[in-house]
Amino acid sequence: MPKTDSLQGSLDLLVLKILSRRPRLHGYAIMTAIQEISEEILRVEEGSLYPALHRMEEAGWIRAEWVIKESGRRARAYELTTAGRKQLSAEEVRWQAVTSAVGRVLRMA
Numbered sequence: 001m002p003k004t005d006s007l008q009g010s011l012d013l014l015v016l017k018i019l020s021r022r023p024r025l026h027g028y029a030i031m032t033a034i035q036e037i038s039e040e041i042l043r044v045e046e047g048s049l050y051p052a053l054h055r056m057e058e059a060g061w062i063r064a065e066w067v068i069k070e071s072g073r074r075a076r077a078y079e080l081t082t083a084g085r086k087q088l089s090a091e092e093v094r095w096q097a098v099t100s101a102v103g104r105v106l107r108m109a
Helices: 011-021 027-037 046-058 082-106
Strands: 062-068 074-080
Touching: 011 027, 011 046, 011 062, 011 074, 011 082, 027 046, 027 074, 046 062, 046 074, 074 082
Parallel strands: none
Antiparallel strands: 062 074
């Protein structure tokens, strides 16, 4: 049975990819999307996600604004910036290189 956690170094990639397909999500919705799309294999904890969102916002990759949810509660909705789209492309290239390298090691005789 696989571990239900995120792979080291993949959180930025996952968040940026989710926001590229589903703009204006709040943090809990991002966590839920990652878990659902990965078919419950990947799970991101609040203690990892919110510092990452803050860091990505400071880097200019995402922007956030306060919105009122249907429940009447306030939440920060996040969306990708132009710099975030560029970073997503760079993260995807890096991820492909990493997975290719891991594949080579696994195929080693």
